[in-house]
Amino acid sequence: MLPDELKLKLEKMISDAESPREKAIDVMFEIQELQGWMSDEAMVEAAGLLGMTPLELEELATFYDYIYRSPVGKYVIKVCDSTVCWLEGHQSIIDYISARAGVPMGGTSPDGLFTLLPVCCIGYCDRAPAMVINKRVYGKLTPEKIDRILDKLANSAEFHESE
Amino acid sequence: MPQYPQVLFKNRKPDRVATLDEYRESGGYQALEKFVGGAVSPKEIISLVDQSGLLGRGGAGFPCGKKWAAVPESGAFPRYLVANGDEMEPGTFKDRILLHVDPHCIIEGMVLSGYSFSASKAFFFVRPSYESSAVILERELEYARQAGFLGNNILGTDFSFDIVVHRSGGRYICGEASALLNAIMGKRPNPVKPPPYPTEKGLWDKPTVVNNVETLACVPHILRNGPEWFKGLSATPHGAGTKLYGISGKVNIPGAVELPIGTRLSEIIEEYCGGMSPGSEFKACLPGGASTRFMTREHYDIPMDFEDLKKIGNRLGTAAIMVFDQKTCLVGATLNLIEFFARESCGWCTPCREGLPYMRDLLWRIENGEGKEEDIPNLRRLCKEVWNSYCALAPGAAEPVISLLDFFEDEVRQHISEKGCPFHAKADH
Numbered sequence: 327m328l329p330d331e332l333k334l335k336l337e338k339m340i341s342d343a344e345s346p347r348e349k350a351i352d353v354m355f356e357i358q359e360l361q362g363w364m365s366d367e368a369m370v371e372a373a374g375l376l377g378m379t380p381l382e383l384e385e386l387a388t389f390y391d392y393i394y395r396s397p398v399g400k401y402v403i404k405v406c407d408s409t410v411c412w413l414e415g416h417q418s419i420i421d422y423i424s425a426r427a428g429v430p431m432g433g434t435s436p437d438g439l440f441t442l443l444p445v446c447c448i449g450y451c452d453r454a455p456a457m458v459i460n461k462r463v464y465g466k467l468t469p470e471k472i473d474r475i476l477d478k479l480a481n482s483a484e485f486h487e488s489e
Numbered sequence: 490m491p492q493y494p495q496v497l498f499k500n501r502k503p504d505r506v507a508t509l510d511e512y513r514e515s516g517g518y519q520a521l522e523k524f525v526g527g528a529v530s531p532k533e534i535i536s537l538v539d540q541s542g543l544l545g546r547g548g549a550g551f552p553c554g555k556k557w558a559a560v561p562e563s564g565a566f567p568r569y570l571v572a573n574g575d576e577m578e579p580g581t582f583k584d585r586i587l588l589h590v591d592p593h594c595i596i597e598g599m600v601l602s603g604y605s606f607s608a609s610k611a612f613f614f615v616r617p618s619y620e621s622s623a624v625i626l627e628r629e630l631e632y633a634r635q636a637g638f639l640g641n642n643i644l645g646t647d648f649s650f651d652i653v654v655h656r657s658g659g660r661y662i663c664g665e666a667s668a669l670l671n672a673i674m675g676k677r678p679n680p681v682k683p684p685p686y687p688t689e690k691g692l693w694d695k696p697t698v699v700n701n702v703e704t705l706a707c708v709p710h711i712l713r714n715g716p717e718w719f720k721g722l723s724a725t726p727h728g729a730g731t732k733l734y735g736i737s738g739k740v741n742i743p744g745a746v747e748l749p750i751g752t753r754l755s756e757i758i759e760e761y762c763g764g765m766s767p768g769s770e771f772k773a774c775l776p777g778g779a780s781t782r783f784m785t786r787e788h789y790d791i792p793m794d795f796e797d798l799k800k801i802g803n804r805l806g807t808a809a810i811m812v813f814d815q816k817t818c819l820v821g822a823t824l825n826l827i828e829f830f831a832r833e834s835c836g837w838c839t840p841c842r843e844g845l846p847y848m849r850d851l852l853w854r855i856e857n858g859e860g861k862e863e864d865i866p867n868l869r870r871l872c873k874e875v876w877n878s879y880c881a882l883a884p885g886a887a888e889p890v891i892s893l894l895d896f897f898e899d900e901v902r903q904h905i906s907e908k909g910c911p912f913h914a915k916a917d918h
């Protein structure tokens with residue numbers, strides 16, 4: 327199921343580790359990079375590579391915030407809802423993104439581009455309110471800034487903000 | 490504004506990472522050349538770090554030299570070092586900034602630490618939202634290898650030591666040292682109670698030291714300049730070193746600053762954060778991250794170090810100072826904090842898994858006008874009961890709650906008697 331090229335890359339990664347399952351998160355990240363989320367088939371295949379049972383891998387997959395066991399949009403927008411972002415009005419940021427991208431909290435936009443999720447403190451309290459999209463962080467959010475970011479993402483898969 | 494010596498932030502640039510060459514020009518890697526290159530006894534390193542009074546910067550303030558010395562001489566090989574860069578506690582971001590300022594200072598500290606107890610491999614544990622930090626680190630690790638400071642036969646000696654970046658899947662509990670080791674081994678990251686301590690049986694049952702990133706970054710400077718110099722950096726007679734303070738919330742310029750440990754809170758806010766935000770007055774702060782107690786105006790001038798905060802029943806924690814103003818509802822803030830902890834509970838033990846959601850529920854009711862008089866003693870009881878939990882997450886979660894009741898009981902009661910949040914009508918945040 328996984329393309330041969332990726333499989334080779336994963337096998338190399340695993341053989342460099344102290345023990346195979348040390349690479350469980352990296353392997354799941356690589357698969358998500360390709361297909362967005364961890365399907366049941368992907369779980370079975372990844373577990374096989376890692377020398378784990380699918381259930382053992384499931385114990386990890388369901389534990390972590392950045393592993394998805396159901397389909398997500400191309401861009402997963404996580405808005406920080408912990409203390410300092412709360413203080414700086416994170417709710418209005420969530421409402422704005424939700425209205426603009428046409429996606430309720432926990433949902434995915436009809437075009438499959440954006441998924442909106444809450445996340446706890448992302449460690450950018452000095453730039454609150456902040457969010458993370460896939461693994462890139464954007465701080466000091468305003469409606470104008472959000473417009474710019476979402477427009478660029480919608481137009482280009484390669485967009486990176488230099489922050 | 491007084492200018493204090495910059496040690497960890499010496500090479501801070503407004504918009505970029507300091508390079509390997511810049512780090513070397515500022516004295517970087519000299520300690521490595523002297524101790525590892527000169528084959529000075531590893532014990533000498535532990536003894537100097539111990540004399541320096543360096544306390545762990547990850548929250549618990551454990552003496553660094555003592556931890557390294559706890560690795561038994563007869564202990565098995567290979568041995569491991571873990572740099573804890575999880576940093577998921579709300580308010581905490583200093584380690585990220587340090588990594589973006591001067592990564593080689595952390596790398597050199599890790600090699601010296603590894604040398605001191607004969608480790609051969611280190612893991613740098615990093616959370617998903619710090620992917621940019623992970624990328625910087627991987628790039629700089631490669632430069633360090635090329636320069637002979639890392640990898641096989643460091644500086645031509647028979648000491649070999651390498652560092653790999655370990656990416657987390659993202660959960661707060663992974664920062665707890667024993668859960669962190671499970672996370673690295675690819676097991677579900679529930680904590681494990683000692684004994685045995687990780688220094689005896691850690692990763693794959695081999696001796697393992699876990700240190701905070703900032704703790705490790707202090708090490709090259711201590712070894713190059715001596716323990717007395719390090720002690721002398723402190724603003725108080727009992728402290729040692731500088732400290733990275735991460736200030737956020739209602740101040741003009743939030744951010745991380747390096748100051749003598751024990752600098753007064755008032756000075757930190759007024760001199761280094763541009764004072765309070767326009768229209769804001771200081772009401773309270775959490776002095777050391779989400780699992781410390783609210784500190785009121787009464788302690789506005791307190792020296793921010795381990796001992797002085799302990800004296801007033803509080804903790805320096807990670808020195809992440811979250812500042813709240815007179816317009817902030819502290820019931821709301823505490824509700825937000827307990828929501829974080831309830832969500833991040835790893836679910837392993839009952840007092841935490843069940844107790845924290847119950848506390849959240851009571852606080853939610855009070856904040857939303859459904860609170861009753863008896864909720865206050867119930868919250869107090871729960872704050873005590875979570876001390877029966879398996880790890881320090883739940884007792885930490887109770888700290889803001891108990892201090893809310895101790896210092897702001899009137900505000901809590903006002904919510905109950907007025908059947909709602911008194912700040913809601915006037916709040917503009």
Ligand SMILES: Cc1cc2nc3c(=O)[nH]c(=O)nc-3n(C[C@H](O)[C@H](O)[C@H](O)COP(=O)(O)O)c2cc1C
Pocket residue numbers: 544545546547548549550551553573574575576577578661662663664665666667699700701702704705880881882
């Ligand atoms: C729930 C929880 C989360 C923690 N998170 C971190 C963290 O993100 N970074 C860190 O350095 N220490 C964290 N700690 C403290 C570690 O358990 C450990 O004491 C520390 O990494 C040791 O390093 P030090 O001695 O250099 O401070 C956490 C502790 C608990 C209970």
Ligand code: SF4
Pocket residue numbers: 662679680833834835836837838839841842878879880881882883
């Ligand atoms: S106190 Fe909470 S985080 Fe710690 S072991 Fe128990 S359930 Fe897990």
